[in-house]
Amino acid sequence: MKGHLRGASNKRRAMTLLLVVSALLLAAACGATPQSILEPTTASARRSLELLSVVFWASVVVFVLVEGALVYVLIRYRRRRGDGLPRQTHGNTRLEIAWSIAPVILVVVIAVLTVPKIFADADGAEADTLRVRAIGHQWWFEFVYPELGIVTANELHLPVGRSVEIQLKSDDVLHSFWVPRLRGKLDMVPGRVNKFVITPESSGTFLGQCAEFCGIAHALMKFRVVVESEAAFDAWVANEKTARAPPASEQAQAGEALLAAKGCVACHTIRGTNAAGVIGPELTHVGSRSHIAAGILPNTREGLSTWLSGPQDVKPGNFMVIPELSDDEVEYLVTYLQGLK
Numbered sequence: 054m055k056g057h058l059r060g061a062s063n064k065r066r067a068m069t070l071l072l073v074v075s076a077l078l079l080a081a082a083c084g085a086t087p088q089s090i091l092e093p094t095t096a097s098a099r100r101s102l103e104l105l106s107v108v109f110w111a112s113v114v115v116f117v118l119v120e121g122a123l124v125y126v127l128i129r130y131r132r133r134r135g136d137g138l139p140r141q142t143h144g145n146t147r148l149e150i151a152w153s154i155a156p157v158i159l160v161v162v163i164a165v166l167t168v169p170k171i172f173a174d175a176d177g178a179e180a181d182t183l184r185v186r187a188i189g190h191q192w193w194f195e196f197v198y199p200e201l202g203i204v205t206a207n208e209l210h211l212p213v214g215r216s217v218e219i220q221l222k223s224d225d226v227l228h229s230f231w232v233p234r235l236r237g238k239l240d241m242v243p244g245r246v247n248k249f250v251i252t253p254e255s256s257g258t259f260l261g262q263c264a265e266f267c268g269i270a271h272a273l274m275k276f277r278v279v280v281e282s283e284a285a286f287d288a289w290v291a292n293e294k295t296a297r298a299p300p301a302s303e304q305a306q307a308g309e310a311l312l313a314a315k316g317c318v319a320c321h322t323i324r325g326t327n328a329a330g331v332i333g334p335e336l337t338h339v340g341s342r343s344h345i346a347a348g349i350l351p352n353t354r355e356g357l358s359t360w361l362s363g364p365q366d367v368k369p370g371n372f373m374v375i376p377e378l379s380d381d382e383v384e385y386l387v388t389y390l391q392g393l394k
């Protein structure tokens with residue numbers, strides 16, 4: 054009786070566990086999935102998804118067949134009361150050949166499907182391809198448009214429907230450029246240029262992130278790709294080419310005066326001022342970006358003052374060196390930076 058009760062409570066516990074795990078899995082599957090590879094918006098990302106589907110369904114079939122056979126054998130040939138030692142056999146040549154050959158065939162099929170996709174992904178630039186250099190830094194992304202004379206950070210703008218060649222470099226250690234909805238990962242390797250060509254097919258903001266462990270703030274190294282109409286892109290380019298907007302208020306003027314006093318000029322460039330450093334992100338039009346600190350904080354007064362009051366609290370280990378600022382100084386700088394549209 055006691056054993057029977059214990060069995061029932063064990064069963065109940067197992068059921069509860071199963072329910073909790075299922076609920077957690079369901080919850081994990083809910084909500085927005087801005088970095089999903091299941092919603093491709095380029096031919097390259099679609100090719101990856103096609104391959105993933107083939108591999109996934111092949112795995113499902115193999116799983117069902119193997120587990121089905123296993124469960125059948127376990128039940129059909131289980132030990133019954135009064136059974137002695139079964140007849141001892143060693144090996145079955147035909148079976149062993151079969152289960153060696155079957156996986157090889159499967160792998161060959163997947164390889165044959167993969168190779169043309171690798172070649173398609175290696176397609177190069179055309180005459181009207183836009184070229185962008187993406188440079189990985191600990192822990193932010195720099196984007197250079199050599200033909201347009203633009204340098205920006207953490208927000209890459211691209212025109213929809215036009216092919217773009219992204220050349221990947223690194224300034225320090227290994228990083229990896231990954232925007233799941235646009236393409237699979239590709240490493241940013243010091244001393245080497247990796248590149249790929251894609252044509253974004255729909256407008257929108259696509260989240261990207263460094264996908265190679267690159268130091269303490271690796272997980273806080275994000276970026277955005279803004280894919281927009283040709284007209285919106287041209288307007289963005291025209292604005293990016295201009296020097297910084299002159300400070301529009303006394304507070305903003307005080308903010309600009311702090312650039313030299315606090316040493317910002319040594320690391321950041323703000324065209325139109327004496328700030329010409331090339332160590333940190335370009336800030337000439339930082340006010341027009343949606344986020345700061347490599348996609349970590351929203352570009353609001355609150356976000357900016359959080360960052361300026363303690364960059365190490367937001368992104369531990371980052372290389373921004375800034376003396377402690379008074380509340381007023383933070384206010385002036387925030388007003389100034391927000392005005393840099």
Ligand code: CUA
Nearest residue numbers: 228263265267
């Ligand atoms: Cu850069 Cu991880």
